[in-house]
Amino acid sequence: MLTVVGKKQLLEDAGFAYSFDRLSYINREARKVFSLEFVQDHSEAEIKEFIDQSVPPGEWRFYFNSPPSEAVKRELSAIFR
Amino acid sequence: MNERTVEDRLREEYFALSSDVRRVVEELEAEVRHCLVPLSSSLHKYEKIEVTSRIKDCESALGALRRRQEGATFDPDRADSYTLTSLNDLAGVRVLAFPRSRWIEADTTLRRHAPFSSWTPDPVLEDEIEEPLAYKYYGYCSRSTKLRAELQIAPMLIGLFWQVEHSAVYKPAPQLKGLLVSLEMQQPLRGVYKALRAFETEFERLVRRDPLDKP
Numbered sequence: 001m002l003t004v005v006g007k008k009q010l011l012e013d014a015g016f017a018y019s020f021d022r023l024s025y026i027n028r029e030a031r032k033v034f035s036l037e038f039v040q041d042h043s044e045a046e047i048k049e050f051i052d053q054s055v056p057p058g059e060w061r062f063y064f065n066s067p068p069s070e071a072v073k074r075e076l077s078a079i080f081r
Numbered sequence: 082m083n084e085r086t087v088e089d090r091l092r093e094e095y096f097a098l099s100s101d102v103r104r105v106v107e108e109l110e111a112e113v114r115h116c117l118v119p120l121s122s123s124l125h126k127y128e129k130i131e132v133t134s135r136i137k138d139c140e141s142a143l144g145a146l147r148r149r150q151e152g153a154t155f156d157p158d159r160a161d162s163y164t165l166t167s168l169n170d171l172a173g174v175r176v177l178a179f180p181r182s183r184w185i186e187a188d189t190t191l192r193r194h195a196p197f198s199s200w201t202p203d204p205v206l207e208d209e210i211e212e213p214l215a216y217k218y219y220g221y222c223s224r225s226t227k228l229r230a231e232l233q234i235a236p237m238l239i240g241l242f243w244q245v246e247h248s249a250v251y252k253p254a255p256q257l258k259g260l261l262v263s264l265e266m267q268q269p270l271r272g273v274y275k276a277l278r279a280f281e282t283e284f285e286r287l288v289r290r291d292p293l294d295k296p
Binding site: 004005007008018019020021022023024033035036037038039062064065066068069071072075076 | 148151152153154156157158159256257258259260262263264265267268
């Protein structure tokens with residue numbers, strides 16, 4: 001339970017908001033997307049590390065358990081832009 | 082001309098399957114009611130067993146399948162790999178029982194009968210709550226070999242909470258379904274389940290202890 005609260009707080013503090021349509025945590029400014037499955041399956045420390053990673057300008061970074069295809073990335077980045 | 086989307090293909094599949102779904106749900110409901118006759122006829126006045134059936138509508142089925150994909154997004158390059166027959170609950174029957182001891186009895190009774198005795202258990206579990214919130218099984222009826230059906234057996238108050246939640250929130254705005262699974266909603270939901278469960282447990286304890294005749 002503490003982990004769930006911790007992850008939730010960690011994401012919120014880092015500017016991520018939950019998209020209930022895409023079941024993912026998104027930060028438009030940082031251009032990062034965490035799928036709910038990924039958040040559930042990784043520890044707080046790991047998520048913190050991924051939040052701190054830098055993303056090259058103009059790119060989006062998707063943290064999914066199964067890497068999304070290019071088509072899915074295109075669709076999601078178009079929606080989140 | 083634009084290519085057909087994954088959703089277009091799935092809508093076509095839904096309508097091709099719809100007569101099968103109807104047949105399955107009719108058979109399933111009849112089987113469940115038949116199995117529960119002895120139990121239903123032995124209930125005290127304050128006890129209750131309700132059987133309802135439903136067919137998932139087309140857009141709900143598409144939404145459910147989409148939400149099963151990571152990032153809740155269909156991959157257009159894998160359009161052919163998606164099928165509504167992978168859902169367990171296109172056709173479903175729900176049994177609600179009150180109080181909790183009747184819920185357990187309903188589950189035990191149904192599990193003894195074919196076809197449910199060979200169905201796959203898929204209980205609704207919740208962290209921090211030992212017992213399942215509801216018993217759930219899926220499998221095939223004799224009317225169709227390609228469509229699985231779902232049987233859910235829930236304590237009355239929890240089942241009614243799900244029904245109210247569904248009709249008040251998700252029916253008018255199905256896209257809100259994704260809210261329920263967020264990390265943020267886990268704690269408030271758990272609070273509701275614990276409260277409903279405590280109510281049912283205490284209610285039954287007091288009724289059973291009553292030294293006078295049963296109501």
